[in-house]
Amino acid sequence: LIRWRRMQGRNVLWLPGTDHAGIATQNVVEKQLLAEGASRESLGRERFIERVWQWKATSGNTIISQQKQLGESCDWDRLRFTMDEGLSKAVLEVFVRLYEDGLIYRGKRLINWCPRCLTALSDIEVEHEDVKGKLYHIRYPLADDPQIALTVATTRPETMLGDTAVAVHPDDPRYRHLIGKKVRLPLTTREIPIVGDSILVDLTFGTGAVKITPAHDFNDFEAGERHKLPRISIFTARAEMDGAGLHEAQADPSLNLALKPVQKARTIVVDALTERGSLEKIEDHKMALGKCYRCKTVVEPYLSPQWFVKIKPLAIPAIEAVETGKIRIIPDGWTNNYLGWMRDIKDWCISRQIWWGHQIPAWYCTKCNHDHILKTGHSVGATEESGPLHEVQQLNYTFTQEAQPIVSRTAPTRCPNCGGQDLLRDPDVLDTWFSSALWPFSTLGWPEQTPELKTYYPTSTLVTGLDILFFWVARMIMMGLKFMGDVPFRDVYIHALVRDAEGQKMSKSKGNVIDPLHVMEQFGTDALRFTLASMASPGRDIKLAEERIEGYRNFANKIWNAARFTHMHLTGTKESQPLDDRSFPGLWIRSRLNDTIKIVTMELEAYRFDRATNALYQFFWHEYCDWYLELIKPILQDPLHPEGSATRQTLQDTLEVFLRLLHPFMPFISEEIWQTLPHKGETIVTQSYPVHQTHWHEPSAEETFRLFEQSIGLIRTARVLLNYPPGQEVRVFVTHEEPATRATLVTLERNLAHLGRGQISPVPISQWPTSNVLRLITDGITMGVSVEGDVDLKKALDRLEKQIAETDKESLRLDGKLNSADFVSKAPPEVITDHRDRLRALSRDRAMLTSSEQQLRAMLGD
RNA sequence: GGGCGGAUAGCUCAGUUGGGAGAGCGCUGCCCUUACAAGGCAGAGGUCACAGGUUCGAUCCCUGUUCCGCCUACCA
Numbered sequence A: 001l002i003r004w005r006r007m008q009g010r011n012v013l014w015l016p017g018t019d020h021a022g023i024a025t026q027n028v029v030e031k032q033l034l035a036e037g038a039s040r041e042s043l044g045r046e047r048f049i050e051r052v053w054q055w056k057a058t059s060g061n062t063i064i065s066q067q068k069q070l071g072e073s074c075d076w077d078r079l080r081f082t083m084d085e086g087l088s089k090a091v092l093e094v095f096v097r098l099y100e101d102g103l104i105y106r107g108k109r110l111i112n113w114c115p116r117c118l119t120a121l122s123d124i125e126v127e128h129e130d131v132k133g134k135l136y137h138i139r140y141p142l143a144d145d146p147q148i149a150l151t152v153a154t155t156r157p158e159t160m161l162g163d164t165a166v167a168v169h170p171d172d173p174r175y176r177h178l179i180g181k182k183v184r185l186p187l188t189t190r191e192i193p194i195v196g197d198s199i200l201v202d203l204t205f206g207t208g209a210v211k212i213t214p215a216h217d218f219n220d221f222e223a224g225e226r227h228k229l230p231r232i233s234i235f236t237a238r239a240e241m242d243g244a245g246l247h248e249a250q251a252d253p254s255l256n257l258a259l260k261p262v263q264k265a266r267t268i269v270v271d272a273l274t275e276r277g278s279l280e281k282i283e284d285h286k287m288a289l290g291k292c293y294r295c296k297t298v299v300e301p302y303l304s305p306q307w308f309v310k311i312k313p314l315a316i317p318a319i320e321a322v323e324t325g326k327i328r329i330i331p332d333g334w335t336n337n338y339l340g341w342m343r344d345i346k347d348w349c350i351s352r353q354i355w356w357g358h359q360i361p362a363w364y365c366t367k368c369n370h371d372h373i374l375k376t377g378h379s380v381g382a383t384e385e386s387g388p389l390h391e392v393q394q395l396n397y398t399f400t401q402e403a404q405p406i407v408s409r410t411a412p413t414r415c416p417n418c419g420g421q422d423l424l425r426d427p428d429v430l431d432t433w434f435s436s437a438l439w440p441f442s443t444l445g446w447p448e449q450t451p452e453l454k455t456y457y458p459t460s461t462l463v464t465g466l467d468i469l470f471f472w473v474a475r476m477i478m479m480g481l482k483f484m485g486d487v488p489f490r491d492v493y494i495h496a497l498v499r500d501a502e503g504q505k506m507s508k509s510k511g512n513v514i515d516p517l518h519v520m521e522q523f524g525t526d527a528l529r530f531t532l533a534s535m536a537s538p539g540r541d542i543k544l545a546e547e548r549i550e551g552y553r554n555f556a557n558k559i560w561n562a563a564r565f566t567h568m569h570l571t572g573t574k575e576s577q578p579l580d581d582r583s584f585p586g587l588w589i590r591s592r593l594n595d596t597i598k599i600v601t602m603e604l605e606a607y608r609f610d611r612a613t614n615a616l617y618q619f620f621w622h623e624y625c626d627w628y629l630e631l632i633k634p635i636l637q638d639p640l641h642p643e644g645s646a647t648r649q650t651l652q653d654t655l656e657v658f659l660r661l662l663h664p665f666m667p668f669i670s671e672e673i674w675q676t677l678p679h680k681g682e683t684i685v686t687q688s689y690p691v692h693q694t695h696w697h698e699p700s701a702e703e704t705f706r707l708f709e710q711s712i713g714l715i716r717t718a719r720v721l722l723n724y725p726p727g728q729e730v731r732v733f734v735t736h737e738e739p740a741t742r743a744t745l746v747t748l749e750r751n752l753a754h755l756g757r758g759q760i761s762p763v764p765i766s767q768w769p770t771s772n773v774l775r776l777i778t779d780g781i782t783m784g785v786s787v788e789g790d791v792d793l794k795k796a797l798d799r800l801e802k803q804i805a806e807t808d809k810e811s812l813r814l815d816g817k818l819n820s821a822d823f824v825s826k827a828p829p830e831v832i833t834d835h836r837d838r839l840r841a842l843s844r845d846r847a848m849l850t851s852s853e854q855q856l857r858a859m860l861g862d
Numbered sequence B: 001g002g003g004c005g006g007a008u009a010g011c012u013c014a015g016u017u018g019g020g021a022g023a024g025c026g027c028u029g030c031c032c033u034u035a036c037a038a039g040g041c042a043g044a045g046g047u048c049a050c051a052g053g054u055u056c057g058a059u060c061c062c063u064g065u066u067c068c069g070c071c072u073a074c075c076a
Helices: A002-007 A022-035 A045-059 A062-069 A085-100 A157-162 A218-226 A243-248 A262-275 A312-323 A333-343 A432-436 A451-456 A466-484 A516-523 A525-534 A546-568 A584-605 A609-637 A644-662 A667-676 A699-721 A739-754 A794-818 A821-826 A829-860
Strands: A104-114 A119-121 A126-141 A149-154 A165-168 A182-184 A191-196 A209-212 A279-292 A300-309 A328-330 A362-365 A373-375 A397-399 A405-407 A423-425 A459-465 A489-495 A732-735 A773-778 A781-786
Touching (some): A022 A045, A085 A432, A104 A218, A119 A300, A126 A182, A126 A209, A149 A157, A157 A262, A218 A300, A312 A466, A333 A466, A459 A466, A516 A546, A525 A609, A525 A667, A584 A609, A584 A644, A699 A794, A794 A821
Parallel strands (some): A165 A191
Antiparallel strands (some): A104 A300, A126 A149, A126 A279, A182 A191, A362 A405, A373 A397, A732 A781
């Protein structure tokens, strides 16, 4: 797109860059440290971050060099990184403004927590995977009548220790009388209430009674809010059973659960329940397991104070921008996907408990927040009372939900409230996507009003994969509208994802990754680019197979060889107007080229790269090479040919126009060949993109060519049927019985003669020899090829018979339709006429074929 | 659970106002013809997933079924 638009004369910018991939990068560097026997804690925050910068300096630009090798036409001087000073300034500015607008808040909520990365995740950073789980039915006896029990069903029995209520549906005749009573929670000494909740409880599922664990389940969290239930956290940040939490839950200490991992705790709890007769049954149950998108660890809903973006006010205009068509999503099938997600969007958790990223610009006065800042040198359970929410030691302090932050662009020196000078910064960093969301304007200098910003915002097109439509695209739209007052781009082109030849997603662990660098080395960059473009049909993933790339490598090779041929006949002058070439091949190829220009441009505008490449391939290989070059060889080989000079000019000009047309797809070979043509050092990318010319359109030349091609085809077929060796010349009889096309045939004859192919005189078919001529027909053209020497005509006879059978079949079909009263009375007249014409042509063909068959049989002596 | 996409030649895929089914690769035969054997020429190969419906007529429009893939979701 970039090369094409630049050639079209647009002011084009492709600004390259990378994000800092917070969690992923931190994971990589931590792994390195582990191998060295160190850890980020042992290094401390500052030295750790230095270390990450080091890593970034050495391997962070791999993708950039890959992009360069792919021939991506970026403005490399403008390379940006989300952690650059300028972009970081934009991040700060956006954070503060959103906070001041009340769109960023801090709150203690249930969030998705990765117990391995030890950080919060946003909803979309959780991948769901279907697994076979179990549904455990547990009996909770009524407090005032232990003979009666309420049976609840759960997939996570170990969380029962944190239950603070049981819900039933208020309309459920089985249970509604129990609402307000209490049950005894097995394995604990607690009694918990039975509440009525029509939102949480589905009458038709499970037992109709649901345990409520507000600290460990999103639904239960909300149900807990509705019924003002206490929340008991019984897991640590590492997804182990938490001692303090268990104590609060009054769990049976003999179970010895403290610091047991969740899986182990489940076994212990289930065993204990079974032993005590509380487990009714276990059923198989299909369920979705949430996993961390960076490390695939099972995520836990975890209660902790985090920063959130209040998203609805940002989402509403972002929905409108797409609804009104101000932003187009291509292919538009994804539009509903986008709208559906945006309409149901939840607040965005933007804080991450890692070090690599933009640290949140919030500080806490130790004096004002005396009771809300906790030294975390010792393990403290994450409970309502004790507060600290993750025991992980990132700093020596954690801040409870009640702590009052001071949000500021620069580090404050004193507390605006009490004047205290002892301030501690929030240790959390921002979600990487928070900074990526600002990319369209932060990279252009915002918040400064730079000329670049003015020129290039809003941008034209965003090209991206579906997998980051929500992560990135939606958020860029929201932030762009909020801070620039306009959409960040007009078109969003969702490209296909590349899979392996079997359609599997590529992954290192599966070992099915196709390395683009390796492919480029083997087949050439142009072949890879052309392959990807040719397979980019909308809404379909690409199954990349080597054979396909090889095929387009051959195409590149074909272009190279055709250029060599052209080079042998160079005119030695710069591109000129080839209008003096009025020969049939010249008129024809120019008309075909013109059509190709039209198609390629149209398809590029429609983001149909597949159809654009097909048009280029078809034109160059099957028209320019297969026919045009062969057609003009006699002219080129005759030094005295009157059309020689004009033909050479057309040969060269057509190649030059084609190279420009091809350049966006195959930049390297087009440039390379361009340089071998007489251009005096100009590069092809500075040339203009071809524009179709109405006066190049030559319908009569195209019609002549059609007849010509078919005639040649007949002769070639005859040669094969008769086993004629390549060197043997054949005598050809040609005729045409239709007066309407006789004129075209005359043109054809003249051109054949003109090309130095010898004379072809039409002879009325009645005057053809009755034997030793093999007659063949196609599309109303009849040709005869003389049969010379001792040849086997059996093959020819087989073919004739087959053709007759096909003709009969088709005639029968058409005849049937035309004999149907319904068809004749209801089908459009032009369709009926068309059918009649075809039927007439078929019967004429059949007559010709049968008479040929008779002659052939006569020759065979049948 | 909801939504979306796909099923067309051996393989990978095109195919829009519904009316004669295409390409590339692979396969078969012939050919090293002075651009190209990574090539040329000529061929073979398809009940357009299945079952209904609409229509004079369906690969195409509608309904259902099966299989595959993706997105999404808090069914304990």
